[in-house]
Amino acid sequence: xxxxxxxxxxxxxxxxxxxxPARQGDYARDSRAFVRIxxxxxxxxxxxxxICPGLLELSGPDGLAIFRPFMTWADxxxxxxxxxxYLWVDxxxxxxxxxxxxxxxLRYALMGASAARWAxxxxxxxxxxxxxxxxLPNLVCGWKTVTLEGGREIEQIELxxxxxxxxxxxxxxxxxxxxxxxxxxxxxxxxx
Amino acid sequence: xxxxxxYTLGDTAPLVRRLLDSGRIDYVELLIxxxxxxxxxxxxxxxxxxxxxxxxxxxxxENDDAALDSMAIRLRRLIDLLKPLYVSDHIARFNHEGxxxxxxxxxxxxxxxEQVRCRVDWWQQKLxxxxxxxxxxxxxxxxxxxxHFHERLHRDTGAGVLFDVSxxxxxxxxxxxxxxxxxxxxxxxxHFHVAGYNLSILAPHLVVDTHxxxxxxxxxxxxxxxxxxxxxxxxxxxxxxxDNFVETEIEHDLDRLRDLFDRSSVEAFDAPRV
Ligand SMILES: [Fe+2]
Numbered sequence: 001x002x003x004x005x006x007x008x009x010x011x012x013x014x015x016x017x018x019x020x021p022a023r024q025g026d027y028a029r030d031s032r033a034f035v036r037i038x039x040x041x042x043x044x045x046x047x048x049x050x051i052c053p054g055l056l057e058l059s060g061p062d063g064l065a066i067f068r069p070f071m072t073w074a075d076x077x078x079x080x081x082x083x084x085x086y087l088w089v090d091x092x093x094x095x096x097x098x099x100x101x102x103x104x105x106l107r108y109a110l111m112g113a114s115a116a117r118w119a120x121x122x123x124x125x126x127x128x129x130x131x132x133x134x135x136l137p138n139l140v141c142g143w144k145t146v147t148l149e150g151g152r153e154i155e156q157i158e159l160x161x162x163x164x165x166x167x168x169x170x171x172x173x174x175x176x177x178x179x180x181x182x183x184x185x186x187x188x189x190x191x192x
Numbered sequence: 193x194x195x196x197x198x199y200t201l202g203d204t205a206p207l208v209r210r211l212l213d214s215g216r217i218d219y220v221e222l223l224i225x226x227x228x229x230x231x232x233x234x235x236x237x238x239x240x241x242x243x244x245x246x247x248x249x250x251x252x253x254e255n256d257d258a259a260l261d262s263m264a265i266r267l268r269r270l271i272d273l274l275k276p277l278y279v280s281d282h283i284a285r286f287n288h289e290g291x292x293x294x295x296x297x298x299x300x301x302x303x304x305x306e307q308v309r310c311r312v313d314w315w316q317q318k319l320x321x322x323x324x325x326x327x328x329x330x331x332x333x334x335x336x337x338x339x340h341f342h343e344r345l346h347r348d349t350g351a352g353v354l355f356d357v358s359x360x361x362x363x364x365x366x367x368x369x370x371x372x373x374x375x376x377x378x379x380x381x382x383h384f385h386v387a388g389y390n391l392s393i394l395a396p397h398l399v400v401d402t403h404x405x406x407x408x409x410x411x412x413x414x415x416x417x418x419x420x421x422x423x424x425x426x427x428x429x430x431x432x433x434x435d436n437f438v439e440t441e442i443e444h445d446l447d448r449l450r451d452l453f454d455r456s457s458v459e460a461f462d463a464p465r466v
Binding site: 008009012013014015016019029032033035036038039043044078080081082121124125149150 | 225226235262287290298
């Protein structure tokens with residue numbers, strides 16, 4: 001069974017809607033465009049809540065009280081939704097109605113998720129990333145896999161002497177080899 | 193027909209080893225850019241079986257040249273060392289206006305053609321080998337332009353098609369593109385993919401490429417009808433699974449594929465010469 005629609009719609013026509021839940025409503029529920037946008041949005045949803053299920057305790061089981069307003073905000077702020085996705089969710093949460101319910105563990109989980117996304121998705125020669133948050137004491141490191149059968153590794157580091165505070169909400173630096181012996185090169189602001 | 197299984201990262205390594213040990217697969221398709229941080233010598237030991245390379249996130253159509261140059265150097269080293277059965281990459285859109293698309297978008301096969309052609313030429317030169325480019329599991333109407341696009345791209349750049357059989361079935365069910373439209377491409381291709389897909393939750397007349405379940409009857413029927421054309425000298429068929437790793441299901445599908453192509457090679461042998 002193929003639905004005949006009078007006008008031709010190609011994937012590229014939907015690009016502006018693929019990350020914005022509100023724009024899905026521009027299309028009929030049983031149209032291919034609606035399903036296509038839904039397929040796209042679902043991946044962002046799962047990428048967030050499958051990795052950080054602690055968020056569902058704030059939002060309720062469908063996640064929508066976080067997902068919808070965050071994605072709208074991300075669109076307004078022109079966020080890239082690259083590996084920093086989870087860090088920007090943290091930033092959004094801090095200025096949302098959920099502000100007072102966020103536990104430190106959830107914030108570290110979001111940092112760990114971003115470090116992991118960098119470690120599996122980055123294609124540069126860097127081997128690791130170190131993340132810091134302006135108002136949290138510990139660092140979170142993500143390491144790319146060094147074996148065929150292994151995977152990326154995430155660790156939290158407690159410092160004896162604290163590093164300077166990053167300027168924005170978070171900062172990061174890249175590590176060329178699998179060690180932190182080269183010292184602290186300074187924080188880079190996280191990309192939008 | 194050599195039958196393979198995709199390996200993307202970590203967790204499924206024991207499964208891959210068991211499939212190799214039981215003789216169900218002959219090679220492993222590596223999502224190679226996930227392993228650029230692994231020392232090449234370690235990669236060369238690998239699974240002790242032939243490999244093929246599937247490049248996922250080069251984003252060679254839209255990425256900047258410096259990032260691609262660096263990746264190409266590391267990929268070439270692996271190509272030289274591991275001598276993969278084929279090297280494949282993706283024709284898709286990974287970003288839109290600076291925003292990452294997590295479910296990759298389909299390009300506009302007509303207006304994007306010239307740009308893609310230039311980038312394919314350039315990327316093949318950088319990698320020093322012929323690329324096999326995979327067809328997209330279309331949902332929207334643009335999918336109907338895909339076979340002509342791939343034929344033209346092959347003619348202009350020499351790139352092959354990594355023909356994903358179940359992606360073609362998805363495009364058939366979603367946008368009505370006849371499976372026969374791919375005949376010329378199947379004829380010329382030696383490297384294939386196959387996987388399960390799922391019905392859309394919202395609209396079960398549509399299907400979404402999910403790689404999380406067994407092969408559909410439509411896919412098996414398509415393979416059966418064209419099995420002699422698929423099964424040529426040096427041909428490969430990678431069974432893809434990225435979620436819901438039910439080993440008995442995977443084994444059953446691989447056994448069905450093996451059986452199907454074993455039969456076609458007997459027929460091809462017996463067929464009268466014309
Ligand atoms: Fe595929």
